[in-house]
Amino acid sequence: MEQRVDVAIIGAGSAGLYTMGQVKRKTDNFVLIDGGELGTTCARVGCMPSKALIQVAEDFHRRTLFKRQGIEGGERLAINGADVLEHVQDLRDIFVDKVLSSTTDHMGDEFIAAHARFLEPDLLQVADLQIRAKRIVIATGSRPLFPDAWKAFGERILTTDEIFELEELPASLAVIGLGVIGLELGQALSRLGVEVTGIDQLENIGQLDDPEVNSAAIRLLGKEMPLWLGHPAAIEEAGDGRLRVTAGEQSVVVERVLVCIGRRPNLDTLDLDKAGIALNSEGLPDYNPNTMQIGNKPVFIAGDVTSERQLLHEAADEGRIAGINAVADSVVAFRRKTPLSITFSDPQIVMLGKRLSELDPDSTLVGSVDFGMLGRALIMGRNKGVLRVYADKATGRLLGACMVAPHAEHLGHLLNWCVEQNLTIQQMVRMPYYHPVIEEALQPVLRDMVHQSGLGSEQYPPDLELL
């Protein structure tokens, strides 16, 4: 039997659900197909449970300041691992329920709980159904990368798919891969009392390409847990059910290993070749990020499966763009937003706009500030970090920034909106900076940069504007 629909959306994660939101505005004749676990990567195994774990870890970590602050009894605080994990799971369940109850819970036949694969560019096999769709949206997400060789170690090797299911915290753990997720979870678990060793084959952590921020991040995060950089990790049995993890000259015996070496797009069972979709050298289909269309096929792609911008707010944009175009008479192109990336470590790592490695050193002005003497940060016991600001030397236009800094998520938003608006450092230095706040850190950097660039008035302070 062949069912004919206007749109088939493969994947009921964030991107697929945002796609559906736009599709429903134009047609009721669509299907949403997902044979996997529902609830979105973000709510189920990503942003939300990780933030919940980080929040507990950070609250517990504050006790290290208690004595100095006049709060007694901090040394007697203790973590009940099972309770922490239950709390994280409770919050996660709230977020997952919120997603489900506003989407698939109330869907009828237009939701199909099965996997899809292409038979033709506009024909899908979904269980025993064949679905012919005018347009198809691929929003199948991604899954943690996991070397086959390590499968033999069974449940002792974790990814983000498993870690939030634990009922007890392990006594010891190696984190392999110190990108965003590895740093976030590694630091949080370390603060909760797990003996964590962080390992990465690269010399940089958190995807940092600014060497000053990278070395500050390694120094600051390395205070709480050993970071072994520059060597790949190998795992072997260590007896007693434990594992020996070796990297270069160093090795550690641990109960568990958390593998955070990246995510793999869920493309492999789609039979994309039947849709006439070729894969590029990275194993991905080429697509237009402004329309989300694959070539000029009636097929669109959105969300983590693209392997780019694996973030909820980007998946939301991509899903909506794909959804709009899946029901449009002709495909429409949308502007994409200034990239922003946040690692919710402490201090946080934020990158936005252009990366330093993308910029021409000759035409780029770089400003820098350390948080050591920033009043509010000092009061918070968080006066650690560095912020680097990149601007165009000739015009002063803000190009990007990179930081490991207290409350960097907020500084990141402020700066990202400035890049988005093409603001110059001359304009930004004139904005209001309250006192005492973290945002104040920006003003002296910008003042110095304006001075260095010769773009400001010599006569008056750069942050005052003539009426």
Added chain:
Amino acid sequence: MEQRVDVAIIGAGSAGLYTMGQVKRKTDNFVLIDGGELGTTCARVGCMPSKALIQVAEDFHRRTLFKRQGIEGGERLAINGADVLEHVQDLRDIFVDKVLSSTTDHMGDEFIAAHARFLEPDLLQVADLQIRAKRIVIATGSRPLFPDAWKAFGERILTTDEIFELEELPASLAVIGLGVIGLELGQALSRLGVEVTGIDQLENIGQLDDPEVNSAAIRLLGKEMPLWLGHPAAIEEAGDGRLRVTAGEQSVVVERVLVCIGRRPNLDTLDLDKAGIALNSEGLPDYNPNTMQIGNKPVFIAGDVTSERQLLHEAADEGRIAGINAVADSVVAFRRKTPLSITFSDPQIVMLGKRLSELDPDSTLVGSVDFGMLGRALIMGRNKGVLRVYADKATGRLLGACMVAPHAEHLGHLLNWCVEQNLTIQQMVRMPYYHPVIEEALQPVLRDMVHQSGLGSEQYPPDLELL
């Protein structure tokens, strides 16, 4: 003996020091005069010690979440009041030393530790010196208002001048006046175990004029300490050295009273009449806020003594404008910044741009969001508050905002910069909003407002922009 100088600056607080910074760029022939305690209101008795106290109180208050989070022993945490106060004093001393060591500590005869009063528009009496100045800058600051009748109660009545000098926390305290300072200190002391009663003769707290934010603030802050509103406070002896504070039908017996009913400009001993400076109905000299000049006299004014914008960043601008003009051939006008006000309570109260009461309801669009279901706020255990956004109905231009909200200081900066740039809600809704962050709260409000206003596209989501 008469000394002749180019500029005399009366007051070595923040405004006076910023004035001096500009004056020094043009002349060495100036004097800085201050007969009071040095170190600035901000560092000594204002922003900095209050934030230090608030930080300890907030860290201690987090223990109320510990059980739910899986952290054990929170109920055994205790405050050592003397240690808390010592910590606050230590931090304060760091900030005061930082000010002094970069300013008056290294000054020679150009700093005069005495009070000044006018003899003529350009002549000052300073101890036994007469100083004739081409230009004079009044930056004498302000002091806490304190009804004469309450002086009889002696040391039991505190203001911000005394509270950071305490060596022990009182067992009980009434805060009279629930503006910014009363709320901040009242809540912090309450969280540190002091039995605090908050009293204000007005029905609004924190200077809030938006009734929805005011009622949310009263509800949220009132959970931690009783707030008695709408009646003036009276104080009388209650025996045992304690005081009875009565407001309307209610009364409480306390050890101490903290009076936060406003600040009074230090103008009264300057003999302004000798300078030919008239005072307006509020007892203040009229001045031009863009030049800081008083009338067309050779006299400028800057900082808290103006009784407006009593904030360090505004004092810095005012001091620099006054300083520039005190050494300029002709007076230059500078643009002033969009007002921003932050009460560092928890949740924080922030107002920026236009107040609701300044806006015409017919031409103003008001958007509103509650923080109850905001994911990140929920994870933080801070999902309480309301944000109201004001925009021009016809154009969508952002006019202002008012909120009691978690991390409102950061939301406040973001929004304030938008007002400063004349952004519209149509532009703002298209900015990047990461997930999960507090900034996300903004996007649905803006989306609704754009929809209500009819200013956005009907065809596409307002937060996507055609390329």
